[in-house]
Amino acid sequence: xxxxxxxxxxxxxxxxxxxxxxxxxxxxxxxxxxxxxxxxxxxxxxxxxxxxxxxxxxxxxxxxxxxxxxxxxxxxxxxxxxxxxxxxxxxxxxxxxxxxxxxxxxxxxxxxxxxxxxxxxxxxxxxxxxxxxxxxxxxxxxxxxxxxxxxxxxxxxxxxxxxxxxxxxxxxxxxxxxxxxxxxxxxxxxxxxxxxxxxxxxxxxxxxxxxxxxxxxxxxxxxxxxxxxxxxxxxxxxxxxxxxxxxxxxxxxxxxxxxxxxxxxxxxxxxxxxxxxxxxxxxxxxxxxxxxxxxxxxxxxxxxxxxxxxxxxxxxxxxxxxxxxxxxxxxxxxxxxxxxxxxxxxxxxxxxxxxxxxxxxxxxxxxxxxxxxxxxxxxxxxxxxxxxxxxxxxxxxxxxxxxxxxxxxxxxxxxxxxxxxxxxxxxxxxxxxxxxxxxxxxxxxxxxxxxxxxxxxxxxxxxxxxxxxxxxxxxxxxxxxxxxxxxxxxxxxxxxxxxxxxxxxxxxxxxxxxxxxxxxxxxxxxxxxxxxxxxxxxxxxxxxxxxxxxxxxxxxxxxxxxxxxxxxxxxxxxxxxxxxxxxxxxxxxxxxxxxxxxxxxxxxxxxxxxxxxxxxxxxxxxxxxxxxxxxxxxxxxxxxxxxxxxxxxxxxxxxxxxxxxxxxxxxxxxxxxxxxxxxxxxxxxxxxxxxxxxxxxxxxxxxxxxxxxxxxxxxxxxxxxxxxxxxxxxxxxxxxxxxxxxxxxxxxxxxxxxxxxxxxxxxxxxxxxxxxxxxxxxxxxxxxxxxxxxxxxxxxxxxxxxxxxxxxxxxxxxxxxxxxxxxxxxxxxxxxxxxxxxxxxxxxxxxxxxxxxxxxxxxxxxxxxxxxxxxxxxxxxxxx
RNA sequence: GGGAUUAUAGCUCAGUUGGUUAGAGUGCCACGUUGACAUCGUGGAGGUCACUGGUUCGAGCCCAGUUAGUCCCACCA
Numbered sequence: 020x021x022x023x024x025x026x027x028x029x030x031x032x033x034x035x036x037x038x039x040x041x042x043x044x045x046x047x048x049x050x051x052x053x054x055x056x057x058x059x060x061x062x063x064x065x066x067x068x069x070x071x072x073x074x075x076x077x078x079x080x081x082x083x084x085x086x087x088x089x090x091x092x093x094x095x096x097x098x099x100x101x102x103x104x105x106x107x108x109x110x111x112x113x114x115x116x117x118x119x120x121x122x123x124x125x126x127x128x129x130x131x132x133x134x135x136x137x138x139x140x141x142x143x144x145x146x147x148x149x150x151x152x153x154x155x156x157x158x159x160x161x162x163x164x165x166x167x168x169x170x171x172x173x174x175x176x177x178x179x180x181x182x183x184x185x186x187x188x189x190x191x192x193x194x195x196x197x198x199x200x201x202x203x204x205x206x207x208x209x210x211x212x213x214x215x216x217x218x219x220x221x222x223x224x225x226x227x228x229x230x231x232x233x234x235x236x237x238x239x240x241x242x243x244x245x246x247x248x249x250x251x252x253x254x255x256x257x258x259x260x261x262x263x264x265x266x267x268x269x270x271x272x273x274x275x276x277x278x279x280x281x282x283x284x285x286x287x288x289x290x291x292x293x294x295x296x297x298x299x300x301x302x303x304x305x306x307x308x309x310x311x312x313x314x315x316x317x318x319x320x321x322x323x324x325x326x327x328x329x330x331x332x333x334x335x336x337x338x339x340x341x342x343x344x345x346x347x348x349x350x351x352x353x354x355x356x357x358x359x360x361x362x363x364x365x366x367x368x369x370x371x372x373x374x375x376x377x378x379x380x381x382x383x384x385x386x387x388x389x390x391x392x393x394x395x396x397x398x399x400x401x402x403x404x405x406x407x408x409x410x411x412x413x414x415x416x417x418x419x420x421x422x423x424x425x426x427x428x429x430x431x432x433x434x435x436x437x438x439x440x441x442x443x444x445x446x447x448x449x450x451x452x453x454x455x456x457x458x459x460x461x462x463x464x465x466x467x468x469x470x471x472x473x474x475x476x477x478x479x480x481x482x483x484x485x486x487x488x489x490x491x492x493x494x495x496x497x498x499x500x501x502x503x504x505x506x507x508x509x510x511x512x513x514x515x516x517x518x519x520x521x522x523x524x525x526x527x528x529x530x531x532x533x534x535x536x537x538x539x540x541x542x543x544x545x546x547x548x549x550x551x552x553x554x555x556x557x558x559x560x561x562x563x564x565x566x567x568x569x570x571x572x573x574x575x576x577x578x579x580x581x582x583x584x585x586x587x588x589x590x591x592x593x594x595x596x597x598x599x600x601x602x603x604x605x606x607x608x609x610x611x612x613x614x615x616x617x618x619x620x621x622x623x624x625x626x627x628x629x630x631x632x633x634x635x636x637x638x639x640x641x642x643x644x645x646x647x648x649x650x651x652x653x654x655x656x657x658x659x660x661x662x663x664x665x666x667x668x669x670x671x672x673x674x675x676x677x678x679x680x681x682x683x684x685x686x687x688x689x690x691x692x693x694x695x696x697x698x699x700x701x702x703x704x705x706x707x708x709x710x711x712x713x714x715x716x717x718x719x720x721x722x723x724x725x726x727x728x729x730x731x732x733x734x735x736x737x738x739x740x741x742x743x744x745x746x747x748x749x750x751x752x753x754x755x756x757x758x759x760x761x762x763x764x765x766x767x768x769x770x771x772x773x774x775x776x777x778x779x780x781x782x783x784x785x786x787x788x789x790x791x792x793x794x795x796x797x798x799x800x801x802x803x804x805x806x807x808x809x810x811x812x813x814x815x816x817x818x819x820x821x822x823x824x825x826x827x828x829x830x831x832x833x834x835x836x837x838x839x840x841x842x843x844x845x846x847x848x849x850x851x852x853x854x855x856x857x858x859x860x861x862x863x864x865x866x867x868x869x870x871x872x873x874x875x876x877x878x879x880x881x882x883x884x885x886x887x888x889x890x891x892x893x894x895x896x897x898x899x
Numbered sequence: 900g901g902g903a904u905u906a907u908a909g910c911u912c913a914g915u916u917g918g919u920u921a922g923a924g925u926g927c928c929a930c931g932u933u934g935a936c937a938u939c940g941u942g943g944a945g946g947u948c949a950c951u952g953g954u955u956c957g958a959g960c961c962c963a964g965u966u967a968g969u970c971c972c973a974c975c976a
Contacts, residue, residue, distance in 0.1 A: 028938070213974075220976085238976060251976095288975045295976095302976080363974060408903065415902070415972065507971085542911090544969090576912050576924075581904080582969085584911065588925050595938040606935030646915090654913065654923075669935075677934075754942090761942040767931050794933085797941095851920070863956030872918055879919065 025608065025716070029601035031565025035708045039153055042711075047727055048160045050096040052496045059090035059097045060500040062481050063159060064513070065167060067106035068144045069113055072151045074539040074547055074573075074585055075506060077557040081570045082536055082649055083504045084157050085704035089644045090501075091158070092700065092730040098497050099158060100484050102165035103145045107432035107473040108202055108210075108369050114140055114431070130430050137431045141166070154558060156566050156707045158726065163493070165484040167476040168433065175483035176433045176476050177450060179524055184437075184448040188385045189425075191437070191446070195301040196379050196424050197365060200322030201372035204428040205381050207472055208421060209511050211374055213363040220360035221345065222290065224353050225250055225267040228275065233267050234259060235355050237289025239362055240296075241348065242341040244269065245328040246317035247276055249295040251306050254280035256291050270353040271344070272329065279310040298378045318375055337375070382426040382435060382469070386519075390417045393519035396528045402518060404533045405647055406580040409507060416511050417519075425472045432470030439465050478516035481529035488524075500530040502647065507535045507580065534647045537582035539573070544584055560590060567706035568594035574705055575657065577650040596657060597709050600702065603665050604713040607691045610676055613718040614685075615692035621682065623675075624784065625791070626690045627739035628746035629668040632659065633694050634738050637731045640701050649705075656701050664694060667750065674790040692718065697731040748781065748821045749788040755817040755824045756796035762840075763815055763831050770799035774810060774825035777803065778885070781821040811896060818844070818890045820882050834897060841894050848887045855880040 042048065050058065061083050066076055083099060091097040114136055115125060125133050145166065152159070165172060183189040197206040221241050226233035234250055247269055252259040262278040269276050276295075283306055284293050297307030298316040307314060317328040324332045324340050332340050348354040365374045394417050396402045397410055404410045426435060438447040442461035447453045455462050476483070481503070485494040499521070505514060514533055521529030541547055547554040560569045572593035577583045622630070636659040643652035672691060675683040696717055703710040703725050714725035756773060765771060773792055777785050782803065792798040804810060810825060813832040817824045858864050858876055865873060 025935090027936070029936095213972095236976075240976085283975095285975050290976095293976045300976080302974085362976090365974090411903070412971070419973080511972095544911095578913075581912095586911070586925090588911075591938075592924060595936095598938045599936065602936035602939085604935085609935070642915095648915090650913075651915085658923080665936085666940085670940095673934085757941060758943090761930070764930070767933070767941080797933085847920085854920085858956085861956055865956080867956050868918075875919075 025601070025605040027602075027605075029565075029598045029709065031567060031597070031708060032562070034712055035156070035561075035566055036154070038708050038711050039156060042158065042724070042726060043153070043161065045724070047724065048099075048158050049162050050091075050098045050160065052492060053096050054496070056094070056096055058497055058501075059087075059095040060100070060497045061087060061098070061502055061504065062100045062484055062500055063102060063157075064503075064505045064509070065102040065104035065165075065477070065480065066148050067109055068103050068141050068148065069106050069109045070144060072148055072557060074555055074557055076151075077155060077569065078536060078539050078573045078583075079504060079506065080152060080155050080157050081573045082534065082647075084155070084159075084570075084707075085574065085649060085652075086502060086504070086534075086644070086647065087158055088704040088707060088726065089730065091726065092703065092728060094729065096496075098160055098163070100163050100165065100497075101149070101152065101157070101159035101161060102167070102480075102484060103141075103148055104477060105141065105166065105168040105432065105473065107427060107429055107470060108204065109473075110137065110140065111429050111431040112202060112369055125430065133430050141168075151558060154561055154566060156570065158707070163484070167473070167480070171486065172476055172479070172483045173433055175479045175487055176471065177436050178488045179475075179479060179520070180436055180471070181448055181450050182524070183384060188388060189382060189448075190385065191380065191382050193378055193380045194383070194422075194424075195299075195304045195376050196381050197374045198320065198377045198379065199367040199370065199372055199374050200320065201370050202367060202429075203320055205379060205424050205426060206367060206374060207424045207474070209474075210368045211365040212368045214366055215361055216364050217359065217361050220289065220358045221348075222355040222357070223270065223294075223348055224355055225269060225276075225294070226353075227262075227267055228265075230268065234262055234278065234292045235290045236292045236294040238294055239360060240299075240341070241344045242324070242332075242337055243296040243299050243317065244294060244344065245272060245324070245332060245340075246296045246298050246315045247274075247294045248297060248307065248315055249276045249310065249312040250278045251281045251284050251293045251295050251303075251310075252278060252291060253284040253286045254282060256284075256286045259292060270351060271347055277310075277312070279306070279312070281306045281309060299376055301376055304378065314378055316378055318377060322372075322375060381424050382437075382467075384423040384425055386420045386422050389519040389523050390420045392522045393417055393515065393528075396518065396522060402528045402531060402533065404535060406535065409510060409533070409535045409580065412507075412510055413515060416515060423472075425475050426467075426469040427472055428468070429470050432473060433476060435467040435469050435471060437467040439467070441465060474512050474516055477513055478520040479524070481517055481521060482525050498525065498529075499527050502532045502534055503530045504534045504536065506538060508538070510535070532647070535580050536577070537580055540582055540584050542584055542586040544582075547585075555585060564590050564594045565597065565708070567597050567709045570707075571596060571653060571705050574649040574653040576654070579648060579650070596661065597706060599665060600660055600698070600706070601709060601713070603660070603669060604695060604699070604716070606669060607695045608716055611688055611692055611718055615689040615718060617689045617693045620686040620689050622686060622690070622739075623683070624742050624746040624749070624787075625668065625671040626686060627742035629663060629671075629690060629694055630737040631739050631743040632663045632668075633697050634733055634735075636663075636701065637697060638733045641730070641733070644704070653705055656698075656705065660698055660702070664698060668694065670795055671791055674794045678790070699725060700728055700731050703728075745784045748819075749784060749791060751819050752785065752788070752822060752824060753791065753796045755819055756792065756798065756826065759815045759817060759824070759826050760797060763828055765797070765828065765831065767797065770797055771826050771828060772800050772802065773798040774802050774804050774814070774827070776806065776808075776823040776825070776889075778821050785822060809896065816841070816893055818848075818886045818893070820886060823889050823893070838894060838897055841890060841897070845887065845890050845894065848883055848890060852880060852883045852887060855883065 087097055087099040197211045199206055218239055220237050220239055222235050222237050224233055224235045250267055263280045266275045266277050295303045295307055295312055297304045297312055297314040315327055317325050319325045322337055324335045326333050367374055436448055438453055440456035440461055441463035443459040445456050445458040453464060481500050482498050485498050487494050517529050541553045568590055572589045639655050640652050672687045675687045699710045699714050711725045714720055775785050786803055789801040792801055812827045813829055814825045814827045815832055815837055
């Protein structure tokens, strides 16, 4: 017996952090570039430096780490590249909030000081995040850790910006954009979230020039009428045909505005006439462009009404101005009616403020030339989504894409590399900071104040992190990446943009596979959020249950792309599983002698059975991991470890292990060692800490790391299907005996005799299984009955395909009950036979079903008939 | 308006190209200190696979429709 000291209960708290430190110090997270091997690369979706990691990050991390560990064990040079995201707007908002507590504003301290604070923030929170990732066991290559605003990433950003500008794909223009009046910046379309809000639809009469009649328009935003420069109707609408080309008067303001005909207007909605506010509505803006309507901006950046709105309203908020306008319209007799109306309003995805569409001069990326090839690579399967259905989401977005507004009126981020000449007005976009204007040689240059959308740099992450635009060895070897793992919530923000960016700048799509996972919800299925206060801190879970338990619980029972619930029950189940494996290992290790060697051993059925189960598990788990199906893989390992190995094999092994046959002992030890070693390695991607500890305790593995151990290889020579089936038959008998005993409520300690009447071919197997019956079924002694040998004592019995099981229990047996029970069995069996017969007399089944299935059905029917006969014989014997 | 997705045991969820009598965890009931583990063991109860129709020799799975929920996109003022 090996002398080992393993606690009775696995306690992760004492070992995990030390194990991680050892891994990290060993340098094993850093892959060796080997041109003869294909690498496996994952870049981590960089968490925002705005705060701590939540459960969603934990899941993201766990899925990536299991893939990483699996591929590393398979011997592929595996790179999982970590990093963090500067999260321009989100971080800036946080810093501003924090400064407000000190009574400071951005303007008070200025850009430079502000950026100093931002970098301090980065080093504090960025560090917290990487600490958390380590606690989770993330085996990423910290030597390659990146930040979206580090020098290299910023250089890549600059390169891309300049290239696109030179290609004419980046332009600056006055267009309607989404403006957040609270964050005081432009937003891209993707950054606006729509919310249904109950509101009203106001019907307002715009009188004709003489003050009478006119046109009634319907609007959800009466306050914007101050910026109206026209009214539009449908060209085919006879009701308004006479007005087209004429003008109406804008109430309260008295401005004369033209009536135009445009197909955009829906005759059926409202009154069929729409007021045009080109400066504050994207559709109106387009109509205005077609009809040369003037653009009048009446809302300021901060959401208040501007000078253009008129002296009376200037400075009012949008909300109070609306009230005021409605009141005045009512008084003036212009308000015809008000209807309740629910509509969607856009809100800022960071601060939830209602966004204001307004016309503004911003930088844009021209999307349609970039989108086309990005659609193609997915269409043609060069890049695939898992699950596949997310491709539809992707196509839908890409095919309807609009130009991307990339400038943000913020300070924290990559500054737009554009300079304006104060002398000649020239715009200079260049890779190096210009000192004089190339057009007029003036030195009066001013850099654009704005920064780029955070997602502009995230879009380059798969290659900017590897050194691009330089042709570094990392870039050449690890790009394109293999798999990208992320949640479905950022397909548009991030995945789509990486794909078109990768193709446009590197010529290759950035990864082959996009694995999309769902959200982690709370036990009630609600989204975890700060406002609900139902978020769970992964670190608290790790402290209480261990990282392995957390990891396993995040993998178990998940289905690709679907949301999952996090519950106490789940984490406890995972913790219990860790303990189970720990104890199985503890038992095995207590019984090993360090000389285990499977080859050359004489194996019995039980050994062959567990080896066969092991090979099947190896093959299944490998396949599931290849398919990135963590849920099935975890489930499969769980079953194998708990049911096959612990519940059956270890128990079966005990009779040999504690028996006198030294050869059997040695064989069983070798099998235990082999299976445990395979099990631990299969489990390692999911429970790295536990398995690392156990693996190092295995004989001759003192200095070996499970993390670097070879992934278990499927061995066809250890598959013993026929023997395994025999063993399964023995297990059926054991189960039947247990069942009978339990039904009769036989005390566990009370042994009973077991009589078996085997079917042909089973005598030897069952006879040899006697020790198993004794140990696992509470049997005192086995007696084999021949076919014609009758047995009429008081017995309970069961009929199995391989034998008739009889247990004489004397007065414990209530013969009435026993007969009733057997009759029920008889009925079930008869039904089963009837079902089989109807199938086998069905012409359609016989002619169309696969031959093999028909044969199976025949065999089964045959077997059932024999069993029924035995059962009837038994019943007759008892009733006579 | 368009699309996706979910509906399977009390609860949480699996169920690969259609093929035995639909599985697991958890909860529940009964029994149990059998030389790893009570974070355990053994046994048990518990399901018209949302509904309707269709295809098929055969449907939880495929098709059509219905109902209920969740989500995404679009943004008719």
